Amino acid sequence: RRQRQMCIRDRYVKPGMKVLDLGCGSGILFIGGLLLGAKEAFGVDIEEHAARTAQENAQQNHLSPDTYTVRYGNILSDPALVEEIGTGYDVITANIVADVLNAMAPLFGKFLKPDGKLILSGIITERKDEVVDTVTAQGFSVLETREKEGWAAVLLKWNGK
Numbered sequence: 003r004r005q006r007q008m009c010i011r012d013r014y015v016k017p018g019m020k021v022l023d024l025g026c027g028s029g030i031l032f033i034g035g036l037l038l039g040a041k042e043a044f045g046v047d048i049e050e051h052a053a054r055t056a057q058e059n060a061q062q063n064h065l066s067p068d069t070y071t072v073r074y075g076n077i078l079s080d081p082a083l084v085e086e087i088g089t090g091y092d093v094i095t096a097n098i099v100a101d102v103l104n105a106m107a108p109l110f111g112k113f114l115k116p117d118g119k120l121i122l123s124g125i126i127t128e129r130k131d132e133v134v135d136t137v138t139a140q141g142f143s144v145l146e147t148r149e150k151e152g153w154a155a156v157l158l159k160w161n162g163k
Contacts, residue, residue, distance in 0.1 A: 027055075
């Protein structure tokens with residue numbers, strides 16, 4: 003099981019921020035972001051069932067429906083979904099396997115504000131360097147890494163415009 007608690011989110015999501023959760027699963031990361039004071043969150047998962055569960059979990063946490071959006075789909079093959087997600091996010095969380103993170107790397111900067119933060123987790127330790135190399139080649143710099151029980155999490159900053 004991937005280590006959600008390693009997502010480093012709590013120190014980087016502040017009141018008023020806009021958060022994007024890619025591979026949102028049950029919604030725990032974007033819901034946590036809203037509970038920490040984010041003003042807006044967008045959660046995306048490739049599995050319809052996961053997106054539906056995330057929506058239900060947000061409702062069960064009594065979050066205002068106008069503060070979050072949940073969609074299912076594949077940002078790698080659906081330009082309309084990428085367009086709907088939009089830009090200007092302060093923080094992206096992505097708790098996804100290495101192959102998918104590597105494939106998504108060219109898109110992360112399109113979603114973030116300048117100096118926005120990207121928090122990656124769900125990476126097996128053996129593939130951390132590969133993912134870091136792929137993402138830093140897209141204009142990110144590493145701020146922090148963590149490893150625990152064979153899993154890695156990485157915090158990066160977007161250096162683009």
